């Protein structure tokens with residue numbers, strides 16, 4: 751079993767990150783899960799995007815152990831493993847250090863919902879998880895990052911199926927989705943929403959958040975039972 755289809759899917763999804771301007775050098779990674787096989791395909795560590803190929807993707811299980819592949823998996827692999835293990839409905843995960851979303855993470859701020867672009871995707875502020883504790887950092891850091899993400903959603907009573915993006919304080923965004931393509935799409939969305947929120951506050955410090963009626967209207971026309979929003 752060579753896991754060919756998830757390797758190809760992971761390769762294509764990883765190549766979208768530089769194409770969308772979401773990564774520099776070797777930053778960032780996408781993974782794709784095969785639930786039946788209990789493994790995921792992820793980018794190898796430290797390989798430039800132009801040298802990637804489907805064969806170079808590394809196959810890893812939900813404990814973060816390499817099942818197949820000649821290269822070291824991405825250094826963030828254990829974070830992906832924790833999320834796949836606990837969130838049965840996700841098919842792909844993305845991590846980038848895209849500039850604006852990372853700036854909000856570094857500022858340790860949620861991205862406030864200021865407009866309908868944000869509301870089309872999410873009815874709440876993009877959550878920013880607290881920075882990791884010293885104990886977590888000294889321990890199994892990447893593994894603990896997964897728990898930091900899950901803990902933040904749990905604390906705020908948010909579901910991973912409704913909120914498919916988060917910032918990890920001091921660090922950067924993580925996004926996910928039913929497919930790797932959706933996770934990549936969400937990585938682009940969080941970057942754009944972060945950029946718009948930054949510009950909005952620059953133009954008008956003290957601006958108010960979007961009113962509830964518009965939040966509901968925009969979310970429902972895209973996601974509700976009577977959705978009519980095309981793209």
Ligand SMILES: [Zn+2]
Nearest residue numbers: 845847921922
């Ligand atoms: Zn990172």
